[in-house]
Amino acid sequence: MKIGIYGQFYHKNSEKYIQLILDALQKEDVEIVIEENFLSIINEHQDITKNFSGFETFKKLDESYDLFFSIGGDGTILKSVTYVGGLNIPIVGINTGRLGFLSTIQKEKITESINLIMEGNYSISERGLLTITTSPESNEINSLNFALNEVAVNRKNTTSMIKVETLVNNKYLNSYWSDGLIVATPTGSTGYSLSCGGPVIDPSTNSVVITPIAPHNLTARPLVLPDNSTISLKVSGRGESFLVSLDSRIATLKNETTIIIKKADFTIKLVQLPEDSFIKTLRKKLLWGEDKRN
Template sequence: MKIAIFGQAFNAQTQEAFVVIWHYLNNKKDVTVCIISEFNNIIQENKPHNFPDSQVTNTLDSSFNLLISIGGDGTILRAITYVHDKNIPVIGVNTGRLGFLATIQSQAIIPALDAIFANSYKISERHLLTIQTTPQNDAFNTLNFALNEIAISRKNTTSMITVETQLNNEYLTTYWSDGLIISTPTGSTGYSLSCGGPVITPDTNSLIITPIAPHNLSARPLVIKDTTTIQLKVDGREDYFLVSLDSRIATLSNDTIITIKKADFTIKMIELLEESFLDTLRKKLLWGEDKRN
């Protein structure tokens, strides 16, 4: 079995989780552990004296059986850029705060790994979005996909922008707002939720269009089929605007036409058998915590 480990920090919480995982895996027979080089560089800068070294890899290929992400949901969003379409299952150990994707708490690492090695888990297929631009932008040559959302927002201005929106070549509306979010079901608990969008279960075949602070109060989030092709055209007082794919940001000019579709591959998230999205949702959003209940 070949396992990769990724993180974006090496603070006390991450280090504690990493040490538990590293010792567990290195005591297993026929297991090869590789640290993704980006994470290894952070470890080398911050590791204590006599901290053990590990094998390092720059990329992932189909020989890997698992990717362990140590951090929060943002770390998983970064980790999937290494996974891409290679069908490597991903599991997240949560050393951050909230965590709809990174669901394994630090104190439950060993039981979770025991379950994985016993094949006592399920796979949650998560759909992604892809983006194309006309004219083509080099920023999206390879990492042109997002697990949570693709967001359009204003740049270098406090003025609103307009986002002309078409669905399957049919005009929908022109949003007059600070921006627009196109979200997957996975991303429905992220930026879209903060802007008033609905929560959608991960197995739903839908996308969400959520305006960011719209000027028109009648502009509301819209749920559409995930087979829809979305085309966007931005205008505003400034000549440029921002596009973010999860946490990766690029600047585009107002003459750019953006086309967004569902990607032709998925990310496989590992879930333990006793876990469920509804259970995570209830815990993270504190549903039922009202004292009247």
């Protein structure tokens, strides 16, 4: 078995959990390959007690990997998706951050969780993505033209609203006067879209949601559509350009550029332990069903 490991080391005290992960994996008959920059951070960190400089490193992945360990928070998972792409490598999200909707394996249970995974005692949660093209083409939109959470357009260098002319399957839907517009997957429904008033959507559903950001017209509400819809956006406003983001990656586009958003032709596979579920994660992360009055 060949395992890739990636992290960003942004979280306090995460070094001790990285130590636990590497120690647990070294007890197994697996080949461990660590992302190049992450390994250099590990070896520079004084709180890591062992020297891991002997590990192999990668800059990009190939189909020889069986699992990909993402160590951090949900932002690290989103970055991991850019490495995995359409290679069908299952991602193991170990949460050393805070919220953790995607990286659901808790740092307090690292050793037992890795033991379950090595025994094959897990399931796969398959997640759809969005992909974009632009007309005219943009040099800033490269082969990483996909997003697991959302595609969003936002105003740039102005306090004025932008107009986002929106078509669904070549039929005019609306012109949103707002700070921007989000097109989110079910996976992304608990992220940026949720903070802008969008609905929570179970990741097993085949849908996308259009959520306006601070719309001028209060009747502009989030809209859930089938995920086989083609959504076209054209932005105009007082500025000469606007921002488009694909998860955490941002590009600048000129006004009147058309963005075409579709379902990607590949999925991301997230490893899920037996006791985990989306419903359980919702209850835990959003504190549903808990009485905080005492």
